[in-house]
Amino acid sequence: xxxxAHLSVRQSPVGQTRRDFLRLSGLTxxxxxxxxxxxxxxxxxxDSKAPDGQSTLKIDYVPxxxxxxxxxxxxxxxxxxxISEGLVAQNENGDGVQPAVASExxxxxxxxxxxxxxxxxxxxxxxxxxxxxxxxxxxxxLFTPAGGSAGGTTLGANSYQTATGxxxxxxxxxxxxxxxxxxxxxxxxxxxxxLTLAHPNPDFLLALTHPAMLPLPMDLVESKPKDWQNxxxxxxxxxxxxxxxxxxxxxxxxxxxxxxxxGNVKVGRIQVNLVEPSAAATATVPYENGETDLVxxxxxxxxxxxxxxxxxxxxxxxxxxxxxxxxxxxxxxxAMDDVRVRKALSLALxxxxxxxxxxxxxxxxxxxxxxxxxxxxxIAIKEDVGEAKQLLAQAGYPxxxxxxxxxxxxxxxxxxxxxxIVDSWTKQLGIKAVVDHVEAGVxxxxxWQVQKGDYIGFYYGTFAGLPTWxxxxxxxxxxxNVQEISLPSDQWQKYQAVQDDKTMTPAAKTAQLKAIxxxxxxxxxxxxxxLVEQAAAESDxxxxxxxxxxxxxxREEQYLYLPVLWQSLFHAxxxxxxxxxxxxxxxxxxxxxxxxVS
Amino acid sequence: MGLAVYIGKRVVRLVLSLIAVxxxxxxxxxxxPGNFADLQRVNSGAxxxxxxGTESMVGELESRYGADVPAWKQYLIFMKGAAHWDFGPSYKxxxxxVQDIIAEAFPVSATLALLAVLLALLIAVPVGVFxxxxxxxxxxxxxxxxxxxxxxxxxxxxxxxxxLLFSATLKLLPSGGWNGPKDLILPVLALSLGPAAVxxxxxxxxMLETLREEYITAALAKGGPRRTVIVRHALRNSLIPLVTxxxxxxxxxxxxxxxxxxxxxxxxxxxYFANAAASRDMPLLMGTALFFALILMVTNLVVDxxxxxxxxxxxxxxGGPHDRD
Numbered sequence: 066x067x068x069x070a071h072l073s074v075r076q077s078p079v080g081q082t083r084r085d086f087l088r089l090s091g092l093t094x095x096x097x098x099x100x101x102x103x104x105x106x107x108x109x110x111x112d113s114k115a116p117d118g119q120s121t122l123k124i125d126y127v128p129x130x131x132x133x134x135x136x137x138x139x140x141x142x143x144x145x146x147x148i149s150e151g152l153v154a155q156n157e158n159g160d161g162v163q164p165a166v167a168s169e170x171x172x173x174x175x176x177x178x179x180x181x182x183x184x185x186x187x188x189x190x191x192x193x194x195x196x197x198x199x200x201x202x203x204x205x206x207l208f209t210p211a212g213g214s215a216g217g218t219t220l221g222a223n224s225y226q227t228a229t230g231x232x233x234x235x236x237x238x239x240x241x242x243x244x245x246x247x248x249x250x251x252x253x254x255x256x257x258x259x260l261t262l263a264h265p266n267p268d269f270l271l272a273l274t275h276p277a278m279l280p281l282p283m284d285l286v287e288s289k290p291k292d293w294q295n296x297x298x299x300x301x302x303x304x305x306x307x308x309x310x311x312x313x314x315x316x317x318x319x320x321x322x323x324x325x326x327x328g329n330v331k332v333g334r335i336q337v338n339l340v341e342p343s344a345a346a347t348a349t350v351p352y353e354n355g356e357t358d359l360v361x362x363x364x365x366x367x368x369x370x371x372x373x374x375x376x377x378x379x380x381x382x383x384x385x386x387x388x389x390x391x392x393x394x395x396x397x398x399x400a401m402d403d404v405r406v407r408k409a410l411s412l413a414l415x416x417x418x419x420x421x422x423x424x425x426x427x428x429x430x431x432x433x434x435x436x437x438x439x440x441x442x443x444i445a446i447k448e449d450v451g452e453a454k455q456l457l458a459q460a461g462y463p464x465x466x467x468x469x470x471x472x473x474x475x476x477x478x479x480x481x482x483x484x485x486i487v488d489s490w491t492k493q494l495g496i497k498a499v500v501d502h503v504e505a506g507v508x509x510x511x512x513w514q515v516q517k518g519d520y521i522g523f524y525y526g527t528f529a530g531l532p533t534w535x536x537x538x539x540x541x542x543x544x545x546n547v548q549e550i551s552l553p554s555d556q557w558q559k560y561q562a563v564q565d566d567k568t569m570t571p572a573a574k575t576a577q578l579k580a581i582x583x584x585x586x587x588x589x590x591x592x593x594x595x596l597v598e599q600a601a602a603e604s605d606x607x608x609x610x611x612x613x614x615x616x617x618x619x620r621e622e623q624y625l626y627l628p629v630l631w632q633s634l635f636h637a638x639x640x641x642x643x644x645x646x647x648x649x650x651x652x653x654x655x656x657x658x659x660x661x662v663s
Numbered sequence: 664m665g666l667a668v669y670i671g672k673r674v675v676r677l678v679l680s681l682i683a684v685x686x687x688x689x690x691x692x693x694x695x696p697g698n699f700a701d702l703q704r705v706n707s708g709a710x711x712x713x714x715x716g717t718e719s720m721v722g723e724l725e726s727r728y729g730a731d732v733p734a735w736k737q738y739l740i741f742m743k744g745a746a747h748w749d750f751g752p753s754y755k756x757x758x759x760x761v762q763d764i765i766a767e768a769f770p771v772s773a774t775l776a777l778l779a780v781l782l783a784l785l786i787a788v789p790v791g792v793f794x795x796x797x798x799x800x801x802x803x804x805x806x807x808x809x810x811x812x813x814x815x816x817x818x819x820x821x822x823x824x825x826x827l828l829f830s831a832t833l834k835l836l837p838s839g840g841w842n843g844p845k846d847l848i849l850p851v852l853a854l855s856l857g858p859a860a861v862x863x864x865x866x867x868x869x870m871l872e873t874l875r876e877e878y879i880t881a882a883l884a885k886g887g888p889r890r891t892v893i894v895r896h897a898l899r900n901s902l903i904p905l906v907t908x909x910x911x912x913x914x915x916x917x918x919x920x921x922x923x924x925x926x927x928x929x930x931x932x933x934x935y936f937a938n939a940a941a942s943r944d945m946p947l948l949m950g951t952a953l954f955f956a957l958i959l960m961v962t963n964l965v966v967d968x969x970x971x972x973x974x975x976x977x978x979x980x981x982g983g984p985h986d987r988d
Contacts (some may be wrong), residue, residue, distance in 0.1 A: 109842060133757070291758060293758075294758040311841065312756055312930060313929075313934050313935070313938070314840065314841045314842075314928065315841070315842065347831075350830050350831045351830075354830045354831065356839075505697065505702055506695060506697025507696045507697060509698075
């Protein structure tokens with residue numbers, strides 16, 4: 066009796082407890098699942114739709130990590146499309162400028178002083194007027210060395226282009242000059258900005274269209290140094306502003322209601338899908354699935370589009386957009402130090418065949434592309450396999466014998482063209498050549514190193530920029546770059562040690578680096594620098610062009626940088642997108658002329 | 664009291680493990696070739712600035728960690744901040760602090776993981792039960808073959824197939840992005856198949872084990888309906904051990920969605936982790952690695968505690984959770 070009662074009592078609470086627990090846990094799980102579903106809307110960000118009666122334009126773009134145009138990232142090129150607006154904008158062809166924030170400008174007789182008049186009705190998206198001091202404060206931030214009290218740039222390389230040529234900018238940025246009043250930027254009242262150049266620069270106005278020269282809302286930047294870029298803080302002065310930014314996912318742009326030309330801004334909402342460049346064959350799925358209206362195409366996709374009756378009509382080509390080049394690697398082995406070897410490799414590239422590997426390519430016969438006004442083939446490389454073989458023999462490598470394998474250091478996923486290049490060398494010269502395909506981090510480190518043993522060759526890269534002589538001779542593969550790459554290996558190591566020295570003052574470091582270049586760089590490389598300086602200072606157009614050509618030809622003749630191909634850019638664009646004006650410039654097109662017609 | 668001591672011990676071990684993870688991650692990052700600034704220049708296709716950019720970048724790094732900071736001091740500075748849940752700004756996403764990125768991105772990954780596990784359970788339980796009830800029959804073998812296949816396929820391969828099928832061919836679903844509920848379908852499906860396979864096999868073996876228990880025989884002998892016996896007695900008991908599998912699976916998914924997120928363009932924490940590694944973004948890589956480690960360890964602790972609560976036999980035997988060590 067007693068035993069029976071005890072057992073009965075013990076069983077009942079245990080069973081009940083467990084059953085209740087399971088019931089409660091089930092309800093809890095259901096509640097959690099339900100709440101996740103309910104909050105799912107919040108997970109996707111604000112529920113924003115295009116205003117009634119207006120379509121959403123969807124464009125694909127690479128991921129944007131930073132919205133500061135003074136830092137070299139992909140973000141700066143989306144800003145210059147029409148989120149921020151500079152003093153001037155490029156014209157439809159990209160070879161001249163048209164008024165933007167500045168309604169007009171005057172140039173002094175000596176071509177050194179540009180006086181811009183700002184529009185009286187230009188406003189930021191928060192309603193404040195755009196004034197000349199905004200530009201001066203912005204440029205001071207741009208030209209201030211990182212870590213300075215003015216705020217400096219955020220982490221990353223500074224985006225200012227030296228070829229722009231504003232007086233004192235380079236010295237201020239390198240820390241040599243600390244007196245801001247000696248820099249050629251001055252606001253006269255609210256609507257007049259005076260920019261002074263170190264030397265006349267006929268392409269100065271075009272240079273002002275670079276993202277680095279876009280104005281920033283400095284009150285906001287200084288009061289919220291970290292958060293100014295993040296919506297809802299974000300303020301811009303261009304046709305559109307950013308209302309939503311989900312990193313690795315999307316940017317949402319809406320018209321800036323305060324824009325001075327609001328009536329000509331047509332699209333009510335632009336969704337920028339932030340898409341990591343991916344393999345061909347899958348990259349176009351969103352486009353063909355209606356998820357995006359505009360996408361950049363890779364080679365194999367271009368071929369498929371070209372062959373399709375319907376898709377070919379949606380294909381847009383921008384010719385001569387970028388330059389594929391090879392740059393000499395430093396090495397303990399001396400073979401590549403001999404200009405005859407480098408020249409032989411350039412003359413035997415078989416650029417015509419390489420140009421046929423992918424759509425839209427032309428033989429790259431010079432580092433300056435034919436888009437530059439005044440270009441002619443006097444600076445062009447003339448291929449000659451016979452001469453190439455003679456050069457190898459003269460250098461001590463008859464029929465390539467004794468020449469170590471020539472390496473091509475590649476840091477991008479697609480090695481199609483690199484493979485084609487080594488094929489050309491192998492077939493035309495009978496030498497050994499291999500592609501050294503590495504991860505991007507390995508690439509960035511190794512391309513600057515002195516390669517050990519008999520590792521000789523080039524690293525593989527591409528550039529795009531303004532098709533002007535100051536840019537293509539003065540900035541891209543600049544005289545300083547040519548001098549650096551021409552340094553003997555031991556001097557290059559010393560040079561790098563100075564660059565890495567954290568105890569030296571900027572002025573001292575700059576002086577030491579210059580001393581090494583002056584003392585040990587190849588004489589032709591130093592002469593290139595002299596020619597570029599002379600060209601920059603020359604006021605006569607014909608003489609200046611001649612000087613740039615002379616510098617460009619001399620650079621080609623060093624064969625330290627080998628031009629390989631001039632490459633086109635391809636976009637797929639839905640028919641409903643109107644007003645697209647593609648330019649051969651890294652921001653590709655402006656948003657302002659666009660409209661969507663269903 | 665025993666429980667409190669047990670939890671205390673686990674927390675101490677958790678902290679020590681996090682420190683070990685941080686040292687390992689930091690060391691590997693220091694050993695990796697390349698640095699953020701150079702990679703940024705290469706990846707953005709920018710013009711070469713020669714010495715100017717270099718000096719600017721060096722100056723910026725100096726201002727962030729102080730002049731001439733050796734690696735060990737960088738590590739200590741970071742860890743001091745981490746102790747207060749302040750990882751500092753990301754190098755790559757320079758306008759955001761790492762802890763803010765985690766707060767924004769983790770709910771995305773967690774949502775995918777949770778929905779995937781729930782869907783996996785919905786698939787696995789009936790499949791496992793079905794296979795168990797038909798043990799060694801053709802149905803059982805066929806089901807287990809399909810399950811094994813599901814287990815073997817990586818989630819990103821499944822995701823790629825699904826994109827080609829549902830987006831490229833049928834054009835029924837978006838191929839990626841994170842703009843609305845429709846964007847949940849493909850990733851959740853892709854992520855759930857692997858876990859479903861694991862859980863189905865587990866349900867099957869657990870069910871088989873339970874079906875052989877004497878109380879099942881007794882219930883059947885009493886004349887209870889077979890369906891009632893299976894559902895109310897066998898299934899319920901079979902599900903208890905599922906906690907020890909589903910919990911870690913959930914944690915693994917929360918921290919392992921990186922490939923599916925990359926393929927489907929979902930702004931989850933896994934994608935940030937991969938980007939941090941690729942661009943040598945030390946604060947972001949350290950922050951996400953520590954957070955992932957924390958999630959995994961806390962989840963395992965919760966599962967261990969939950970198991971004791973769920974199964975009264977463990978409690979009845981007088982064993983506290985510490986007996987499982």
